[in-house]
Amino acid sequence: MLKHLYHYITDIKLKYKIFGAFLGLTITLLGYIELISKTIIASDGTTLHFGKTALTIDVSGLFSFWPLLGICIPIFFFSWLVTQLVISPINEMQKEMAEVISGNLNVSISSHHKGEFGEMAELFNLMAKSLKATQEELHRSNQELEQFAAIVAHDLKEPLRKIMFYSILFQENACGDPLSKSRIQNIIDVSNRMTTLLNDLLEFSRVSQKKQECEQINTTQMVTLVTSDLHALIQRTGADIHIAPHLPTIEADPLQMRIVFQNLIANALKFHRPNIPPIITIEGQLRDSQHVEITISDNGIGFNTEDTLKIFMPFKRLGNAKDVEGTGLGLSTVKRILDRHHAKISVTSTPNTGSVFSLIFPISSIGDPPK
Amino acid sequence: MTHSENPVPQAHKLSILLIDDDALMSEMVRYALKSDITNVVLHVYTDIDIQLKNINPSLILVDLNLTSSDGEATLQKIREIFPHHAVIPISGIAPLRIQEWEALYRLEPFLSKDNLLQNLHAIVQKKRT
Numbered sequence: 341m342l343k344h345l346y347h348y349i350t351d352i353k354l355k356y357k358i359f360g361a362f363l364g365l366t367i368t369l370l371g372y373i374e375l376i377s378k379t380i381i382a383s384d385g386t387t388l389h390f391g392k393t394a395l396t397i398d399v400s401g402l403f404s405f406w407p408l409l410g411i412c413i414p415i416f417f418f419s420w421l422v423t424q425l426v427i428s429p430i431n432e433m434q435k436e437m438a439e440v441i442s443g444n445l446n447v448s449i450s451s452h453h454k455g456e457f458g459e460m461a462e463l464f465n466l467m468a469k470s471l472k473a474t475q476e477e478l479h480r481s482n483q484e485l486e487q488f489a490a491i492v493a494h495d496l497k498e499p500l501r502k503i504m505f506y507s508i509l510f511q512e513n514a515c516g517d518p519l520s521k522s523r524i525q526n527i528i529d530v531s532n533r534m535t536t537l538l539n540d541l542l543e544f545s546r547v548s549q550k551k552q553e554c555e556q557i558n559t560t561q562m563v564t565l566v567t568s569d570l571h572a573l574i575q576r577t578g579a580d581i582h583i584a585p586h587l588p589t590i591e592a593d594p595l596q597m598r599i600v601f602q603n604l605i606a607n608a609l610k611f612h613r614p615n616i617p618p619i620i621t622i623e624g625q626l627r628d629s630q631h632v633e634i635t636i637s638d639n640g641i642g643f644n645t646e647d648t649l650k651i652f653m654p655f656k657r658l659g660n661a662k663d664v665e666g667t668g669l670g671l672s673t674v675k676r677i678l679d680r681h682h683a684k685i686s687v688t689s690t691p692n693t694g695s696v697f698s699l700i701f702p703i704s705s706i707g708d709p710p711k
Numbered sequence: 712m713t714h715s716e717n718p719v720p721q722a723h724k725l726s727i728l729l730i731d732d733d734a735l736m737s738e739m740v741r742y743a744l745k746s747d748i749t750n751v752v753l754h755v756y757t758d759i760d761i762q763l764k765n766i767n768p769s770l771i772l773v774d775l776n777l778t779s780s781d782g783e784a785t786l787q788k789i790r791e792i793f794p795h796h797a798v799i800p801i802s803g804i805a806p807l808r809i810q811e812w813e814a815l816y817r818l819e820p821f822l823s824k825d826n827l828l829q830n831l832h833a834i835v836q837k838k839r840t
Contacts, residue, residue, distance in 0.1 A: 490804065
């Protein structure tokens with residue numbers, strides 16, 4: 341109750357509307373008083389004397405429709421007038437603030453307002469200008485960072501490629517010395533790992549830099565394509581993959597979605613239990629009226645629930661995953677991509693039983709619902 | 712710099728043009744094709760040169776990170792000289808716009824230098840057939 345009262349007291353728009361209404365009422369009443377002060381009502385209540393003029397009217401109808409309308413019109417007129425004069429700058433400010441919230445910083449409030457509103461408008465314009473400058477600086481800085489990542493990755497890979505290539509040549513010329521061959525193989529393996537790390541790092545940094553080109557994606561087709569890319573790994577692990585025939589169509593950047601499914605399915609293949617071939621199931625369903633869900637479940641090594649947050653952090657690798665090849669950037673890249681698509685990822689997992697990764701896309705980005 | 716060595720008549724050899732200012736790349740290409748090198752004529756240039764007009768390669772490998780020009784400028788110049796030849800863009804990392812360029816300049820799929828040793832031989836064999 342007090343909260344509502346406080347709201348009414350502090351609501352500036354409401355106050356000015358009431359003020360306008362009172363102003364209208366006061367002016368109307370003053371008009372009536374002025375009128376009444378110049379009239380004399382006869383004892384029979386029917387004759388009005390305006391100055392020296394006598395007029396016979398029925399004053400019993402003073403509070404009937406037309407006089408009441410005569411009161412109401414000025415009330416509404418002045419209420420509207422005050423609203424226009426006082427509240428319109430507030431409305432304008434609200435509108436421009438909404439623009440800023442929606443990400444448009446090319447806003448400015450017209451400078452014709454005087455007084456406090458003028459000062460507020462000036463401060464608002466300065467704030468928007470400052471935000472825009474900060475945003476531009478951030479954009480420029482991000483671009484520099486992207487270029488830096490690309491240059492570092494490229495320039496580090498070049499000498500690495502040389503190390504690897506000459507190691508291969510040396511290995512061939514090691515004249516059957518097994519120790520030398522093994523040591524050179526170590527150099528090649530380490531160089532390969534470094535190359536993978538640089539590629540993943542570059543991919544991770546590129547996710548937020550690259551312009552998204554969204555289109556309708558048939559996820560059944562995409563997942564099938566990804567599994568064919570992973571054919572060698574599937575063969576090696578003896579995996580059994582079940583893809584539901586009618587996964588939902590989503591609207592997303594196809595290149596980035598391919599990275600998402602590639603990472604999740606490759607993880608499900610790589611993190612399998614010893615001597616137990618992976619069984620992976622990919623399904624899709626309408627989660628609620630607002631969301632659609634795609635799940636990727638496996639029978640792999642799994643992990644403890646308390647590690648759920650860790651797995652999406654860059655370079656974080658869980659204890660039971662140390663023996664599996666990887667850089668610790670895959671799932672953080674997946675999360676970054678899904679964040680950009682306003683989609684969510686969640687996971688439930690049980691050690692030595694398996695994991696279920698759930699991708700939830702907002703319905704606004706969905707084409708056909710799953711059948 | 713042009714290399715040709717072997718008993719197979721020049722006319723039957725597959726002509727490959729490599730444009731890359733990284734000296735290692737010509738070594739890597741030769742190594743990748745070592746089992747078939749006698750059937751290949753490898754032309755190596757470090758830049759887009761006017762003399763390229765005298766070559767009629769079956770396959771062009773072009774680095775998108777030449778010191779002298781950026782990726783798109785390189786592809787434009789290549790297409791001016793070789794409007795209809797098969798061009799494979801190569802680089803240490805795939806440029807952000809590679810898919811767009813592949814369509815725009817009618818390129819063969821991008822080949823990462825990381826995978827050149829494993830894949831080049833198969834690509835050349837496919838080209839030969």
